[in-house]
Amino acid sequence: MSVSLPHATAVWRRNASMYARTWMYNLLPNFFEPVLYLVAIGVGVGVYVGEMGGMSYAEFLAPGLVCVAAMNGASFEATYNVYVRLTFDKAYDAMLTTPIGTDEILLGEVLWAVTRASIYGASFFAVLVGFGLAPLPYALLAIPAIPLSGLLFASIGLAFTLRVPTIDLFAFYFTLFLTPLFLFSDVFFPLAERLPGFWLWVAEILPLLHPVRIARAAFRGEFSLILVWDVAYVLGLSALLLLSTRGAVRRRLMS
């Protein structure tokens, strides 16, 4: 049976209307995280760093942190919030008594996680514009990297969430997966200048690296063919993960 977009939209709408009620509490903590990094590391540490990659350290950090904001938004949604809807709220059990099927639940959750990632990424982008750290108009081309980061981390998060037996394992996901990604994905220092050739190839596995490279290229106004690989990586890995998660959703909800 084909996936019904209107029904997936109804799933999206449920989450959106819940979010709209509490957006102040939801937006502020996750939104301030990259802002704090920007101020503490970009401005504070940046003074001692001087230049990085031919620009001020704050300017170097800015595009990567846009993707980090999107990653955070999508990850919280696809892990904790989906898990709560799955096990405590039993929201999906309710949906499955209506014409909504498991595919629509999965699609609706992906769309919502991308939406939330986009809200975070776009608000942080607006802050950068305010600080004068987003060179316009080139930097606007970084905007597509926001939903791409969202899609990628929604797909990874959902693939994880639908397979874990308990909520306790999310701490591992955040500290052993997302935090290393955050630290070693070209956000804080240029990998190309620090890694020997072979390891640079291995680093291509890191998911966050790809949206960050897209955003950085846009901020610099320098585009190259490698961005095609970055987009292909994001879309390809997301598609693979979502296809494999389809079965996991069915097994989890329809036994």
Add this chain to the structure above:
Amino acid sequence: MIVRLEAVSKRFAERTVVDDVTLAIPAGTCFGLLGPNGAGKTTTLRMVYGTTEPSAGRVEVFGIDVNRDPRAVRSRLGVTLQDNVLIEALDPIDNLRIFGHYHLLREPELSDRIEYLIDFLELRSHAKVPVRNLSGGFQRRLAIALSLMNSPELLILDEPTTGLDPAVRMALWSKVRDLRASGTTILLTTHYMDEAQRLCDRVAVMSGGRIVADGSPVMLIAEHLQRHAIEIDCSADGERVLIAKLPPPTETIRAGGRLVIYADDAVAIHAILDAAGVDDERTRTIRPTNLEDLFLHLTGASLEGGA
């Protein structure tokens, strides 16, 4: 037939939860699936609305194979799950609104339907109170309202009144009767025999995943049991003395610490009891046989679980 199950089984790994069930539910009836917890009732319901796929057999609802086109089936039925699946932070109106979106209802139909259901289930006084502050009875009524959002032709109720106080149960029963009167087919599960007897035109008794009897409550009772149940308090020794004096083949069952004697002629049993002198006359009761007796008779176990 609104619902038709043909030789349906469901196995989870080694465990057979539903075993070769065949059922047909005609339009406009209220059909009760009776059995203790763990009899396979909920799994059977899940197969009817297409959320559990049968291991064997075929499930048709409205003449449609549920596993082939669950969306077509689910757009025409409503389900009240055993556990309320409400959004606790939202009030009844917002819960209904979100559920309406699941059915792709649009304005002005959406608001009209919400207004109708708020009145029908008498939720008006609490329509703007967050669900987490509502009593169990209000929450249950809201859960039923949600399942009526799409004006279903078939309403499935899984244990609709478990855990509710008697007044709330009676109120819910009257709503179910209203729905049935307006032509909605109802499929419910319960382990309360009084509920089944009051509401259901037809019942199927389920035990260990199998259907052990299927028909109208009155006919099933007449078919399987004598007209009266005489309950007495008596010791195990007294029971042996008494059984020797009862004309064979009188059926007796020990249930809830009491001995139940089934007979068409209760007066004759009274005479035997008076002569035997094994029980306390003051605690002796005679009543018509009911679905609880039927269940004991068919399965040797109590409907409420544990004989």
